[in-house]
Amino acid sequence: MTPPRLSRxxxxxxxxxxxxxxxxxxxxxxxxxxxxxxxxxxxxxxxLNANAPVERRRAxxxxxxRRSVDIEGTGRFILGRWWRAASPAEQAEFxxxxxxxxxxxxxxxxxxxxxxxxxxxxxxxxxxxxxxxTTVVQRPGSAAFxxxxxVAEVNGQPRIVDLVAExxxxxxxxxxxxxxxxxxxxxxxxxxxxxxxxxxxxxSR
Amino acid sequence: MRLRSALxxxxxxxxxAGCATPPPATDREALQEFRANNDPLEPFNRAxxxxxxxxxxxxxxxxxxxxxxxxxxxxxTGIRNALANLRAPTVLANDILQAQPERAFxxxxxxxxxxxxxxxxxxxVAEWQFGLPGHREDFGQTLAVWGLGEGPYxxxxxxxxSNPRDLVGLTVDAVASPWNWIGQGEVVEALRWARFGLTxxxxxxEVLDTLDEVRRTSLDPYSTIRSGYRQRRRAEISNQxxxxxxxxxxxxxxxxxxxxxxxxxx
Numbered sequence: 001m002t003p004p005r006l007s008r009x010x011x012x013x014x015x016x017x018x019x020x021x022x023x024x025x026x027x028x029x030x031x032x033x034x035x036x037x038x039x040x041x042x043x044x045x046x047x048l049n050a051n052a053p054v055e056r057r058r059a060x061x062x063x064x065x066r067r068s069v070d071i072e073g074t075g076r077f078i079l080g081r082w083w084r085a086a087s088p089a090e091q092a093e094f095x096x097x098x099x100x101x102x103x104x105x106x107x108x109x110x111x112x113x114x115x116x117x118x119x120x121x122x123x124x125x126x127x128x129x130x131x132x133x134t135t136v137v138q139r140p141g142s143a144a145f146x147x148x149x150x151v152a153e154v155n156g157q158p159r160i161v162d163l164v165a166e167x168x169x170x171x172x173x174x175x176x177x178x179x180x181x182x183x184x185x186x187x188x189x190x191x192x193x194x195x196x197x198x199x200x201x202x203x204s205r
Numbered sequence: 206m207r208l209r210s211a212l213x214x215x216x217x218x219x220x221x222a223g224c225a226t227p228p229p230a231t232d233r234e235a236l237q238e239f240r241a242n243n244d245p246l247e248p249f250n251r252a253x254x255x256x257x258x259x260x261x262x263x264x265x266x267x268x269x270x271x272x273x274x275x276x277x278x279x280x281x282t283g284i285r286n287a288l289a290n291l292r293a294p295t296v297l298a299n300d301i302l303q304a305q306p307e308r309a310f311x312x313x314x315x316x317x318x319x320x321x322x323x324x325x326x327x328x329x330v331a332e333w334q335f336g337l338p339g340h341r342e343d344f345g346q347t348l349a350v351w352g353l354g355e356g357p358y359x360x361x362x363x364x365x366x367s368n369p370r371d372l373v374g375l376t377v378d379a380v381a382s383p384w385n386w387i388g389q390g391e392v393v394e395a396l397r398w399a400r401f402g403l404t405x406x407x408x409x410x411e412v413l414d415t416l417d418e419v420r421r422t423s424l425d426p427y428s429t430i431r432s433g434y435r436q437r438r439r440a441e442i443s444n445q446x447x448x449x450x451x452x453x454x455x456x457x458x459x460x461x462x463x464x465x466x467x468x469x470x471x
Contacts, residue, residue: 167440173432
């Protein structure tokens with residue numbers, strides 16, 4: 001039965017080639033994911049509650065997010081089918097803006113997050129590649145809420161790939177949002193990039 | 206009735222706004238997304254979204270801000286607990302209809318404990334002292350458990366994100382609630398209106414931060430809310446939303462109101 005197997009293998013190879021190049025993902029150990037979220041969360045809370053000037057805290061948050069979030073993988077996921085429609089320059093610009101929006105959004109809420117605390121809940125394997133770590137976030141004067149962190153192993157290191165609040169995944173919601181902006185902008189990825197630039201300009205005022 | 210006239214004018218506007226054009230069959234990814242969005246009435250829904258935005262800006266949001274500013278947090282928590290306690294019979298009925306005896310038992314026990322020891326529901330003694338956290342159920346979820354599809358996405362003023370299945374659920378829950386049938390007279394009627402008004406205030410106040418956040422960070426709040434509503438409903442239907450969640454369903458179509466109109470999410 002050599003010919004069918006050969007053709008199947010060829011098909012499989014072709015399918016692989018047509019997939020976008022993904023970073024190597026390996027099985028994520030829930031305990032390791034939990035320890036990673038604990039450490040990253042502590043760092044973030046430390047910065048959010050610090051008494052340093054906003055500029056310094058923003059730089060610190062940016063540094064933490066850059067090494068704990070899989071910006072490229074998540075950005076690609078969120079751009080979804082438009083990733084391949086985008087030119088290499090647009091892809092690079094998108095990832096740059098995506099990171100900037102992430103950091104600026106968090107930085108614009110430093111005041112609200114003063115005094116924030118979090119407690120680690122259970123961690124569970126979700127798929128082959130990622131684990132979901134549950135935390136309970138408490139801000140002074142408002143009800144506690146649960147936040148689930150999806151952690152995957154990217155190039156040997158645990159990285160955050162998604163946030164789930166009240167059953168809604170941030171990356172799914174954002175993919176829907178960004179796709180709508182592109183479609184309403186005449187199916188142009190550039191329309192999204194413009195909107196993101198405007199958003200950054202507003203956030204940094 | 207308010208809902209009927211709203212639906213009627215909705216149908217009228219629908220004729221004016223038209224339907225969304227599906228992408229060509231050749232663009233499979235676009236078609237896939239179009240189907241996943243399940244929003245064939247998007248032009249109409251977006252128009253309603255704007256109408257809702259306007260109502261919210263002048264009435265609902267300011268009222269919720271005043272409510273938060275004027276009423277101290279412990280009293281607001283008490284009101285929220287009492288409103289949840291009034292919903293307990295509805296939750297219980299839906300627990301039973303979904304064949305969830307354990308959840309039904311918990312709901313019944315909570316209602317008994319909170320109505321008495323909890324001073325008419327003001328204090329959630331059941332969770333605080335008995336470790337029995339509450340949960341939400343509505344007839345829309347029951348219909349989903351029974352296998353009914355949600356139908357096309359709908360966004361309606363004041364009601365917010367919904368779909369035909371959840372709208373039917375909303376109506377059935379409202380009509381079937383025992384508080385609609387027990388008692389009569391002016392005092393009872395006034396209490397019904399008070400509950401309705403407080404439900405609107407409480408619901409809008411609960412989602413104040415979330416919706417401010419969506420408005421501030423989303424490049425297209427309409428699709429953010431559509432996606433968020435769908436995902437959350439899915440989690441609620443499969444009872445995956447943890448019991449420690451601060452009753453997240455309010456404002457996203459699953460509140461059981463006294464009269465068939467429901468505070469919107471914005």
